[in-house]
Amino acid sequence: MRIGMILDKQFPPDPRVENEAISLIEAGHQVFLFCLSYDKYPLQEKVNGINVCRFSSSKLEYKLSALAYSFPFYSKIMEKKIGYFLSENNIEVIHIHDIQIAQAVFNANKQFQLPTVLDLHENRPEIMKFYPHLKTFPGKYLISPKVWKNKEEVFVNKAKKVVVVTNEAREEILSRTHIVSNDICVVPNTVRKGFFKAPKIDANLVKEFDNKFVLLYIGDTGDRRGLSTAIATLHSLKNDIPEILLVIVGASTNDSNLLQQVKDLSLENYVDFRGWQDASTFASYISSSAICISPLHQNRHHDTTYANKIFQYMSFGKPVLVSDVKAQKNVIEHANAGLIHKERDSEDFALKVNELYANDGYRIKLGENGKYFVQNEFYWEKTSKELIKLYSDIKS
Template sequence: MRIVLVYKEDYPWDVRVEKLALALTEQGHSVTIVSRNLEQRPIRETDGKLKLLRLPRFGQFPLCIRKLLNFPLWFNPIWIFRISQAARHERADLIIVRDLPLVRSSLILKRILGTKVALDMAEVYPEMYASSAQSSDNSFAQRLLKNPKVAQRYETSVLPKVDHTLVMIEESRDRLLRNGISQDRVTIVSNTPPIDKFGGSVHQHTGTNLHLAYVGFLTELRGLDLLVKAVAEYIERGNPADSIKVDIVGKGASKPKLQRLVKELGVRSSVTIHGWLSQEKVTQLMTAANVGALTYRVCGHWNHTIPNKIFDYMLAGLPVLATEVIPIQRIITQEDCGLVCRDLDTADIAEKLEQLRKPELRNVLGRNGHEAVKRTWNWEKDKTQLANAMRSINSNNN
């Protein structure tokens, strides 16, 4: 098939978009990615077998105007024109839209051009907006644009018109089935890594010192403050401050709060809040780590998606330390590859950190996780699921 893949952020780079696009080209499809262009990159570009078509460059305007012109509202004529341009030029058989906001734009083109439309539901937007509203002090504009009730109505109106939906995890699929979407129009294509991502190396655990590294956005929902507080409690329980090291890398609204918390709790020798680091430095930190932390706050958002970090931790042979987020807890319990802590309970997180000081336990949990990824949670299997979904779409003439 000739496929247009719509991504509402700048490309490159996104791990999942790249994996989907490359897998589709491997399976014989032609893929054109349509993306935002805040970074003022060339409008047309070729990246290997992938064709890129970005929104126009509005360099003559200030950044605030460029953001407005690039904003992924379904009725934004710039997005509609660019997706239409790509679909007409490539004579597209299918438009795959990453996430909810631009689905209706593509459905307009489905009516005009007869092009099929699929949704890659990496995030469940009504749940994400509801969870964010509970944990963040959003501005009036954010509350207006990210209203969970509006998102729910929008989702309910477009999903029955979409030819197929890709979801991340069983919990997301089951939510759609409960809402009346036919099972043969939903496929799980999870956020898993290729088996050879780390060259087959598995962390060998020795010694009683712990090293945790987090790389990503710093937001309230990610529970990094819980991890910092747990480190303070871990030290208060009599464990040496130099027996644990936590590197937190990234940017986001929670960064100033985390920096203040580290200072207030007196754990600066154990916890470092970095900004963005070079990929080389990030790789060094991740290679040195011996525990993977996912102390997310339990909420509807996390209960309907899955972070790629859990599978990266497992593949690298790191035990996973997590809270009771439903899909994460299910995988850890099923594969016996980590420890699950009570939600919001920093004392329980500290206790689990103490348990993980035992290298024998880390080795067992790490090995279990590594074998589970090789057996089940890998991109090779998910590529097969993706191919099955494409065959289903191609054979459906409705």
């Protein structure tokens, strides 16, 4: 089939979009990707077999996208572009990536009546509640997460098939929509085999941490990611584990707050901020670590979404320490790949770190459990079979 994927941002990068597209191409489909361009990328290009069709966009359109369900301007603008894309490429089925552009797609599709797949990368209405621009004027008064949630339910019921990232997300969607269970499938953001097969390890980077007991965090450092909990524990942990070092590979606008917390607690020698690093370095950082962490705060978004980092950690045989938000707690307990701490509870976090530090054999066992789980049961080439089956069902 000729699948038309619709993305409301630039491409690349977007690992989920790319992974799905490549898997569908390998299954014999043709994939055409509608995306936006704010730079001087070629308007037509083939990327790993994906027919990328870029449509020039402006800063104004970008700003209007945040108001997609407050005013109709963004959807009207995108509707025309999408209609042209669908017609020009003889698309047979539409695959919408997330809900921001969904209204424009459904509007454009009125003249084509093509089957539509809605791919929900995350619980957008819930995570919006934490966006800084929704907490200040004018966003606070112009953008309503409740309206977005209502729209999401409308789109779910309009779509022929729905894709979500966790079983918890599937159950949450089923609980508040009229969709039947057979029309929703789970395609988690797992890692490709290439991530952990024959990785390139930077020996010099690994050597930097030779005499350290490294707690590693990779990813966005926003407040809801829980790094303040991890930092707070170091005040006591440094007495029990003098060689402890929290290594943070990532960044966000919240970094100034984290840096101030480190300064206030006099922990400059125990926290290493590395900022954003190329994904090619992740294997080296993970190899250097003793424990890998994901101390997320509890909210409805985190309860239904995996942080992809936990599978990256596990694929290298590292024990993980995660907070007790529902989705990650369930998968770590299922794999017996690490320990669970109470979210936002620095004392419990420290207790679990000490437990792992005191028992090398236990750390190794948990790490091996996680490695086996990811490398044999929960890797992209296997979990994406649900997506392939979904398209087989549409075709039949």
